[in-house]
Amino acid sequence: MDVKSMHFLRNARKALADPTLRQALRRTEAKFVQGRAEALRELDDPAAVRAHATAIRDEVLARLDAWLEHFEAQATARGATVHWAEDAADVQRIVIDIARRHGVRKAVKSKSMVSEEVALNEALEAAGIQVVESDLGEYILQLAHEPPSHIVAPVLHKTRDEIADLFAAHHHQPRQTDIAGLTRQARDVLRPHFLSADMGITGANFLIAETGSVLIVTNEGNGRLATTLPRVHVAITGIEKVVPTLEDAATLLRLLPRSATGQSITNYVSLLTGVRGVHERDGPEHFHIILLDNGRSRLAGTALAPILRCIRCGACMNHCPVYQSVGGHAYGWVYPGPMGAILTPAYAGLERASPLPDASTLCGRCAQVCPVDIPLPDLLRALRRAEHQALLRPRRERLLLWLWRGLACHPRLYHGLAALGVRLLAALAGRRGRLSRLPGAGAWTAGRDLPAPAGRTFHELYHRGRRP
Amino acid sequence: MRVGLFVTCLVDLMRPSVGFAALRLLEAAGLRVVVPRDQTCCGQPAYNAGDDDGARRLVLRWAAAFADCDYVVVPSGSCAGMLRVHAPRLFDPVSREGREVAALAARTWELTAFLVEVARLERPPGSYHGRIAYHDACSGLRELGVKSQPRQLLQKLPGLSLCELPGAEACCGFGGTFSVKFPDISVRLADDKCEAIRASGADAVVAGDVGCLLHIEGRLRRRGDQATRVFHVAEVLAGTQGEGPWT
Numbered sequence: 001m002d003v004k005s006m007h008f009l010r011n012a013r014k015a016l017a018d019p020t021l022r023q024a025l026r027r028t029e030a031k032f033v034q035g036r037a038e039a040l041r042e043l044d045d046p047a048a049v050r051a052h053a054t055a056i057r058d059e060v061l062a063r064l065d066a067w068l069e070h071f072e073a074q075a076t077a078r079g080a081t082v083h084w085a086e087d088a089a090d091v092q093r094i095v096i097d098i099a100r101r102h103g104v105r106k107a108v109k110s111k112s113m114v115s116e117e118v119a120l121n122e123a124l125e126a127a128g129i130q131v132v133e134s135d136l137g138e139y140i141l142q143l144a145h146e147p148p149s150h151i152v153a154p155v156l157h158k159t160r161d162e163i164a165d166l167f168a169a170h171h172h173q174p175r176q177t178d179i180a181g182l183t184r185q186a187r188d189v190l191r192p193h194f195l196s197a198d199m200g201i202t203g204a205n206f207l208i209a210e211t212g213s214v215l216i217v218t219n220e221g222n223g224r225l226a227t228t229l230p231r232v233h234v235a236i237t238g239i240e241k242v243v244p245t246l247e248d249a250a251t252l253l254r255l256l257p258r259s260a261t262g263q264s265i266t267n268y269v270s271l272l273t274g275v276r277g278v279h280e281r282d283g284p285e286h287f288h289i290i291l292l293d294n295g296r297s298r299l300a301g302t303a304l305a306p307i308l309r310c311i312r313c314g315a316c317m318n319h320c321p322v323y324q325s326v327g328g329h330a331y332g333w334v335y336p337g338p339m340g341a342i343l344t345p346a347y348a349g350l351e352r353a354s355p356l357p358d359a360s361t362l363c364g365r366c367a368q369v370c371p372v373d374i375p376l377p378d379l380l381r382a383l384r385r386a387e388h389q390a391l392l393r394p395r396r397e398r399l400l401l402w403l404w405r406g407l408a409c410h411p412r413l414y415h416g417l418a419a420l421g422v423r424l425l426a427a428l429a430g431r432r433g434r435l436s437r438l439p440g441a442g443a444w445t446a447g448r449d450l451p452a453p454a455g456r457t458f459h460e461l462y463h464r465g466r467r468p
Numbered sequence: 469m470r471v472g473l474f475v476t477c478l479v480d481l482m483r484p485s486v487g488f489a490a491l492r493l494l495e496a497a498g499l500r501v502v503v504p505r506d507q508t509c510c511g512q513p514a515y516n517a518g519d520d521d522g523a524r525r526l527v528l529r530w531a532a533a534f535a536d537c538d539y540v541v542v543p544s545g546s547c548a549g550m551l552r553v554h555a556p557r558l559f560d561p562v563s564r565e566g567r568e569v570a571a572l573a574a575r576t577w578e579l580t581a582f583l584v585e586v587a588r589l590e591r592p593p594g595s596y597h598g599r600i601a602y603h604d605a606c607s608g609l610r611e612l613g614v615k616s617q618p619r620q621l622l623q624k625l626p627g628l629s630l631c632e633l634p635g636a637e638a639c640c641g642f643g644g645t646f647s648v649k650f651p652d653i654s655v656r657l658a659d660d661k662c663e664a665i666r667a668s669g670a671d672a673v674v675a676g677d678v679g680c681l682l683h684i685e686g687r688l689r690r691r692g693d694q695a696t697r698v699f700h701v702a703e704v705l706a707g708t709q710g711e712g713p714w715t
Contacts, residue, residue, distance in 0.1 A: 009650070012650070012652065012653055013652050016652050016653065016656055321638060321639045321641065321657050322650075322653055325653050325656045325657060326653060358646070358649055358650075359646075359650055359653070360643070360646070361606070361639050361641060361642065361643025361644075361646045361654075361657075362516060362606075362607075362643060362644075362646075363606035363610070363639035363643070364606055364607070364610035364611065365606070365610070365637075365638075365639070367610075368610055381515070381516065381518065383518075384516065384517060384518030385518035385520060386518070387518055388517060388518030388519050389518070393517070397517075397649070401513070401514065401517055401519060401522070404513065405514055405519065405522040405525070405526070407508075408477075408508040408509045408511075408526055408529075409508075409525055409526065409529065411505070411506045411507070411508050411529075414508050415508075418480065418481055421481070422481055422482075434686070434689055436690070441648075443647075443648035443649075443651045444647065444648055444651065444686070446651055446655075447651055447652070447654075447655035447658075447687065447690065448655060448658065448683065448686030448687045448689075448690050449685075449686045449687075449689040449690050450682070450686055451482070451682055451685045451686060451689075451698075453481055453482045453483070454482075454483065454484050454485065456484065457480045457481055457484060458475050458479055458480040458484035458487040458488070459475070459480055459503075459505070461484055461488075462484075462487070462488075462503055463503075463505060
């Protein structure tokens with residue numbers, strides 16, 4: 001998927017002007033924020049579970065190579081094949097190879113953000129393999145030729161009416177607008193695809209090292225169909241998703257659905273271990289697990305390393321004032337919101353994603369709700385540090401920072417100029433007490449007045465003994 | 469006990485009355501307050517822009533200016549958060565500078581938290597007739613746990629009725645330089661805050677950070693709301709709200 005993050009400002013403006021998007025964001029924000037809070041209250045000691053979950057993730061990441069090898073050995077022993085992919089092109093090549101080897105003509109997919117990250121659908125289609133998204137949201141987006149705007153609720157930016165139009169155009173059935181009817185239509189269309197597909201493609205929420213299993217959580221059951229009906233199952237995920245034991249996965253599962261959608265547990269939790277056994281009737285004949293690096297291992301040992309703990313719940317974006325104002329598409333790549341503002345520069349390159357780390361008020365709500373305690377504002381600051389060092393911010397901004405910093409380091413000069421400045425501003429404001437326009441400060445005054453300063457600085461008044 | 473008042477840039481430039489209100493409150497608690505002349509900025513704009521070197525230089529100036537104080541009190545959750553939480557991270561913790569900054573950071577307080585937890589101010593001198601809504605500015609709330617302290621103090625004022633702002637913990641959209649780097653998003657968030665203020669039925673909105681207040685007031689006025697008053701919590705507690713500029 002192309003990186004369009006450098007156009008954040010323009011895309012954000014467009015999003016702000018879209019009343020439908022605003023309505024959709026408000027609706028889901030209310031649902032997710034409240035849902036999360038209520039679901040977490042079910043736990044006896046949410047803070048302890050969170051600390052435990054964080055420790056599990058940290059322990060794995062500290063010895064990621066060893067845990068991955070352990071996972072590979074266990075998965076291989078149960079008949080799966082593990083592939084290592086350096087980047088997007090590797091994943092595309094590996095999946096196409098597998099498809100060719102098994103004569104695959106059609107693949108059904110369960111929702112996977114990593115497959116978006118590596119632009120898998122486009123690559124498979126170019127290789128002549130039909131791809132059908134089977135998650136309802138992803139299916140809608142495939143029809144609309146749009147990327148997801150949220151990692152958990154990919155189609156939250158679309159209204160029911162828009163979906164009704166889309167289905168009417170593609171399904172050649174009478175247009176209907178009730179959710180149950182629309183879902184039934186999609187189900188009717190998707191069912192034959194599950195039965196005729198040769199390959200099922202999924203992501204993985206966790207990889208369990210002790211058993212070599214792939215764990216996926218879904219709500220629609222499409223994940224079950226995609227992993228049991230086709231002959232070949234390909235699971236694609238990032239190398240950071242491994243956890244040591246089933247017990248550890250259970251701990252993380254206490255937080256993942258609660259943090260994501262406010263559910264105590266998802267409708268389906270699938271634990272996929274090995275290929276179909278000799279006396280078994282279900283499961284794929286061939287099970288391939290592709291582990292993607294794509295910049296992840298590069299983060300180990302850096303200031304950004306804590307982002308590798310991420311379990312993709314989306315709580316950070318659900319609670320982010322910026323995401324909730326502009327939606328996911330404005331972020332311009334696969335991952336939006338606070339976690340996306342870190343992953344996009346980390347995986348796609350800072351120079352291609354430069355405005356994202358700055359597009360945050362650093363209000364800290366994301367870090368407060370993160371189930372694995374990722375200090376997201378600190379990571380955004382780390383990226384800003386890298387931007388600063390690489391001179392990636394606009395020249396005017398850097399010049400102003402440099403001037404201000406020089407001034408603030410010279411108190412006498414600073415206080416003298418400050419005294420002059422506030423006199424000038426107060427005079428410009430006059431008796432009205434505020435400024436609606438100010439040369440050079442259009443970014444402030446375009447949408448806000450500037451309450452006028454008192455005309456004398458505190459230090460001027462205080463040190464001259466003019467105390468009230 | 470020697471208490472140093474760190475005035476903050478925005479109070480110094482835009483709203484000196486907040487500094488005088490803070491002085492009055494600290495003195496009402498029976499404290500001797502000094503205002504070091506050499507103070508300028510806490511370094512937060514540099515820190516949040518990724519300019520750690522600039523931030524370090526300003527933090528060292530701050531540490532030198534307040535070195536002989538038993539406490540540093542700041543009428544801003546955001547500047548206090550910068551000094552208390554972030555400033556020590558800029559230095560090697562075992563270096564002399566690092567130890568000095570960390571020690572001073574541990575003695576640095578946001579004004580209302582200090583008044584409640586250290587100075588134990590029982591009777592704030594102010595009074596207020598009307599309904600006010602308190603907005604929890606983000607840094608104070610999430611970095612320093614400033615939540616109950618301003619409310620406790622406000623509730624002691626005769627005549628004041630405190631109403632809860634819907635979404636009081638949601639960011640107002642100021643975010644320091646964010647407000648001018650992403651003005652459209654910043655203003656959208658201010659709009660949400662303005663709606664919440666209106667829904668609360670309060671006649672004044674109060675917060676502990678002048679940055680947020682300038683942003684909220686600026687947007688209220690631009691939207692045509694000339695009635696809702698906007699105060700720093702120190703002004704209300706000291707009873708100096710509406711006394712106008714100190715000239």
